Amino acid sequence: MNKILELRTKRSQILSTAQAALLAGFSNSEEKDKYEQMMAEVDVIDRDIAALEKIERFFQENPSARPVSAQPLPGAAPAVITRDQSPEQRTAALSAAFRSLFRHGYNPQREEQRDLTVNADGTITVPQEFDGQWTQAQRVYGPIGALVKQAYQPNGAPRKFVVSDDTTATMTLLPETSNAAPLAADPVLQSKIPSTDTLVTMVRYSIQELEDAKSLNQFLSEIAGLRVARAVEYALTLGKDNGSNTALPNSPVGGLLGNVPTGATTTSLAAGIGFSDLEALAFSVDQAYFAAPNSGFMASPSVFKYLASQKDSTSRPYYNIDPSTGLLQILGKPLYINNAMPVYNAALSPVVLFGDFGRAYAYLNGGGVRIQVLTERFIDVNEAAAVIHHRIGAATLVSGAVKALVTAAS
16 A cells, blocks of 8 residues: 555545544534644645655656665556545545445455555445435434434544533522622533444345446445444444344443433323323423424334324324425424334333433444455355444433333323
8 A cells, every 4th residue: 555545544534533523513622622633634644645646746757766766566566646536536436446345355456446444354444425325324214323412433442422411500699789709500511431332234235236236325325324324223222233132231221212211101002192292291301402403302103103194173184294304393393213112002111202312312433334345255146245334332411301201001
């Protein structure tokens, strides 16, 4: 691997970490300082890359000036030196690199695979250029991952989460004739340091179908994206994997669902879920959590279908559906779908959640999505397989930021 490729790989890793930090927001000045340091390091790397490319272009135009020690070895593949590509060109190049990876497995001698980021365990990190496909898949197939507080950790190591809760703070009168010091009212800080567990799945695919596939984006968004989003959704909601239903050692027992307090209870199981129940749930949380930008309801597809079918005496639906998102609107707030939550008629179950999910729960993304391709195992049936790895951790944050509507016993 030439020096320019090493620098580009390092720059891509730093930018991925910086992007995740920027999206998650800065909870203190230390995190903001780290972000600024990362961006400063990227500037230095960009200057080094530009300098190396300038030097290489000189030697390409003047081969005789190249030092003997710098001449390529006989039979060695020449270093591929290109100018900085546009985002569209780089995305196209990475798509070609992944298509080659899925077809031939990882082979560092193949020129089109030179931009792949290889980890110590042999897996390939899906680059930030395809973050949009993962993000879109997560919003569609498992929105809880995009709603809770998220942090990215490139190597999957433990990461500290800090969130403040100032809903109980007060202010007191300071009379003009008084010289008394004001009462201190510091915000309540929640701090957790979760570790990660590895989730894994395998996607078998036909070599012929791969050759006919439209793009890598399609594979990521429609196949791998769906699997990863659903797995993350299950892990965050229940604290288990959705393959063997095994509890994750580094996630809270019961997940988010097992750690939210009850905000309201339905009158009876037979009566179902009424508007008054949802209203009572929404008004049970602090106004700060009700008004938060990411606040909303969350329930299973069963609850969504049940509520969407409710009509008044003139056969008009009780609840509107936002045409831009396809989500049900209740009290001006969206109802997010979560496939891991209970059905609407499950007794003594938290069937609907409401509140600010970003304050209630944390999701540690341990290094993004990684892929390892098996080209020999299924070659007798003209197939290959992509093994997808994702490390995940979780932690509870502010208790009461999200509450549950629990169904009656009967």
